[in-house]
Amino acid sequence: MTNNQDEAFYARKPYYVSVQAGSILEDPTAAAYELVIEVNEEERNQLGELFDELSSMDEAEMIHFAQSPFGSASDEQINRGVDGLLVDIYKLLYKWGTPETKSHIATMGLFSEGSLQ
Template sequence: MVDDTNAYYERKTYYVSVQAGSILEDPGAAAYELVIHANEEELNKLQELFEELVSMDEAQTFHFLKSPYETASDGQMNAGVDGFLEDIYKLLYQLGTSETRRHIASMGLFPEGSLT
């Protein structure tokens, strides 16, 4: 049991594509933008955020297909996606390599000093 617990909290290197919503162990498997070091718990949290982002995106698509001329909720719908993206990038910053952290900081998504 101790070995299973240690393996759960052991950090491994993963290669992440936010655009594709993918988390890879093999850097040659597909294109990726960022490199992180995460344990199983952190990896699960990131996967959950990606799944919530996809669900929100699908909800937006359904909403606009159902009511294409409704304009009142554009900002509300986009705010949901933006919120998930912020959460994803904050977690990636926390788990990221120094290069990943520099890249996320340079994207201008967060006020200077708010990611530390």
């Protein structure tokens, strides 16, 4: 990469995130979003990989329940992986979020007080 490409790759800019849709948008008018973050391309890619992983786990859950609705795995066991990914996603969103995003995540009750610092 040339120096200008490096600067563009590491420059922070706003993105508009929908956790529910698993989307990270540059254009706030493109679709509904819940949170705003300021990240560089590397950080955006990191968040995108977590969304991809979350989507894959959701698909695996649907297949599991469709094939074995009365299987031996409990809902809690099946959901533990998804919950862990959501915690990781919200921690990054808090870290990179605007003040409004940080405030919203802090009031969601996902984390104990002081654990997001």
